[in-house]
Amino acid sequence: MFQYEVPSSPNQVPPHTASPSSHNATMNAAPTVNLNATSPLLKLPRELRDEIYNHLLLPLHTYTSTPPRSRFAIHKFSTPQPTYIDTRILLPVRPPMNILGTCRMLREECVEVVASLLNSSKTISKPRNQEGIRSNAGAGKGDEADWEENNNDGCVQITMEICRPIRSNLGSIIPIRDTLSPCFLTLAPIILSKVKRVRFVVWAGWMWWSGPQRRPAELQLARRIRSTHCLTPDQMDETAYASSMAKFVEPNEPDPLTDTLDAVLEHLPLVDTVEVVAPLHVSDYWNWDLPQKKWKGVEGWLESPICESGKRRWKSVQRSLVVCQPPTESLQLVFYRKTEVWERDSTDPDNAMGREVRITEKTAEIPDEWPNQTEIEYETREYSRIE
Structure with missing residues (x-):
């Protein structure tokens, strides 16, 4: 015979007599989160976590400063696009966003791993998929962007344009580039502020190559x-x-490239190794009205400090003028290169002479038979100065 068990309390409901509504409420209730629980990844040794971070890093990526144009909104083609100091930012490796958004500790450790790879002299970037993952292929110039990626040596690369006109159906105009892009300002506190070496690629117009107007x-x-x-x-x-x-x-106005580098390096406090590459299209090299020695117009910038801020302690600064034919990587030739290497500080506390800077200059003239003739002779000049 069936026996019914009387509840000990009037508020107590037997399990088999629970109402369907209370059962559904229990099933639909949000799961409770234990705030004191730690991620299983944090229980692993740091060396093993670094190996996991290296395995999860994403490959080379090029960020662009301007948004893509809509192919379906015809009326937007007449709207002028904003111009910024930086045109493209190339990262050989980058952290995955899901790890950066997990917790602060994983975020800091992952950024440290990425920064150590970007600061090392032998960085091996992961190969990118053939279909490409560029954030905005329409905003940048495809041939030039491909040439930059092919010549990257594994460090952070920032592309800028100086005195370069923008051409349209109604003519050309040289825009004012005096602000950094939102993309740069977003990456600066996360990754860019941790790097110690950076490479600048400067696509300049005729006004910069010809020098200041006298x-x-x-x-x-x-x-x-x-x-x-x-x-x-x-x-x-x-x-x-x-x-x-x-x-x-000559006017006493500073070189526009110096002002641009000042604005960028202000957000990169740890940078002590800089390489500046100024490529020049082979057609512009032969057709522009420039001096016989093409670097004569920019001698003022070549002889001046890389930036006006004198508080930064440099290790190495290299400036290269290159004639190229993008996107072909092999069709390029350096016709001017200046390398400045700062010696380490003396251990003598009474040494008030300053730091010695060893400078090496290599110059050459592009032969008329280039690119058929690739062998050229460089004139090398070595000297030093005290800072």
């Missing part, structure tokens, strides 16, 4: 005298001769 110092005075006085033919000849022999002065 003006004669006494030309305005000669014009004023000639317009306010009636001169004899002899005096006019003397005035014209003085105008032609007037000394040319």
